[in-house]
Amino acid sequence: MEENKQYTAQDYKSDQYVRWCPGCGDHAIVNVLQKAMAELGVPPHLTAVISGIGCSSRLPYYMNTYGFHTIHGRAAAIATGVKVANPELTVWEITGDGDCLAIGGNHFIHAVRRNIDLNIVLLNNKIYGLTKGQYSPTTDRGFVTKSSPYGTVEDPFIPAELVFGARGNFFARSMDVETALSQEVLVEAARHKGTSVVEMLQNCVIFNHNVHNYVTDREFRADRTIQLRHGEKMVFGKDKNRGLVLDGFLIKAVKIGENGVTMDDILVHDAKMPENFLHQQLAMMDGHELPLALGVIRSVEAPVYDEEVARQVEEVKGRKNYSCLKDFLLSGETWEVK
Numbered sequence: 001m002e003e004n005k006q007y008t009a010q011d012y013k014s015d016q017y018v019r020w021c022p023g024c025g026d027h028a029i030v031n032v033l034q035k036a037m038a039e040l041g042v043p044p045h046l047t048a049v050i051s052g053i054g055c056s057s058r059l060p061y062y063m064n065t066y067g068f069h070t071i072h073g074r075a076a077a078i079a080t081g082v083k084v085a086n087p088e089l090t091v092w093e094i095t096g097d098g099d100c101l102a103i104g105g106n107h108f109i110h111a112v113r114r115n116i117d118l119n120i121v122l123l124n125n126k127i128y129g130l131t132k133g134q135y136s137p138t139t140d141r142g143f144v145t146k147s148s149p150y151g152t153v154e155d156p157f158i159p160a161e162l163v164f165g166a167r168g169n170f171f172a173r174s175m176d177v178e179t180a181l182s183q184e185v186l187v188e189a190a191r192h193k194g195t196s197v198v199e200m201l202q203n204c205v206i207f208n209h210n211v212h213n214y215v216t217d218r219e220f221r222a223d224r225t226i227q228l229r230h231g232e233k234m235v236f237g238k239d240k241n242r243g244l245v246l247d248g249f250l251i252k253a254v255k256i257g258e259n260g261v262t263m264d265d266i267l268v269h270d271a272k273m274p275e276n277f278l279h280q281q282l283a284m285m286d287g288h289e290l291p292l293a294l295g296v297i298r299s300v301e302a303p304v305y306d307e308e309v310a311r312q313v314e315e316v317k318g319r320k321n322y323s324c325l326k327d328f329l330l331s332g333e334t335w336e337v338k
Helices: 026-040 056-062 075-085 097-103 105-114 159-165 179-191 277-284 305-319 325-329
Strands: 047-051 066-069 090-096 119-124 170-175 196-201 225-228 242-247 250-255 292-299
Touching: 026 056, 026 119, 026 179, 047 056, 047 075, 056 066, 056 090, 075 090, 075 097, 075 105, 075 305, 090 097, 097 105, 097 119, 097 159, 105 119, 105 159, 119 179, 159 170, 159 196, 159 277, 170 179, 170 277, 179 196, 179 292, 250 277, 277 292
Parallel strands: 047 066, 047 090, 090 119, 119 196, 170 196, 225 292
Antiparallel strands: 170 292, 242 250
């Protein structure tokens, strides 16, 4: 390992031609991921990128790191094994809303619950793209797709809600058009010890074009989103004259300077408080009545699964007189068969 080497995004790019559709949001996401890796400075040979099945899951091919393009819905399970067996690796899991939240749903919530030191990047375009446009677990009710020609008749999963329901300790959100913010949250996710989940709102130019346009369009992005940073006031709007306050136990949007509201009334974001009641409210804001929350919403320390496994193994080894399977088999009473 080279000491003090300064890495660039190019060090993490493979020589493979990128085969996503022109205009796909995945192009921006792989670029910011490579920049984030360079900023973190973890060498490519100490980095692993694991994916499942789907358009987003092609990403490991474009990384000059260890990579594993696995099977549908199983990225979290395999990433868990990679991390526990190789604790020195920084492990990224790349997954889509279909791969992660449908067939992979159980693996996802249990990875979050166990708090394994994984960085899960969930690319959410609210559609199955690789299989050509069927509705996914995050598709909005009533949306017309090839598999719901008269509109879906079910409510979608909200990824943040699953993370909090599984007692998650790190959740962040960004969008493919917010490249600087995306790099920022990916770096914070990697530095967090334990499972970090970053939801990336991503455009599918072929099967679900402009699905996130109500918050990504430059015309009203500033008024419909809020970028949260720990320790800073929750202020948003084109003129930075709107903010969030508590009305009883619930979050409310106000205009600074109206009805006696001053900057002193605006909430300060605390991503590190153990209680998740306020974090859940922030994560559930959707850009309609309240602005969509972007940035790191929750980042709380907790025991890390792979570290606890390693500690337990060393503790047990210290109490035993054997260190390998052969010694174990020959310990205690033995019989010789002739």
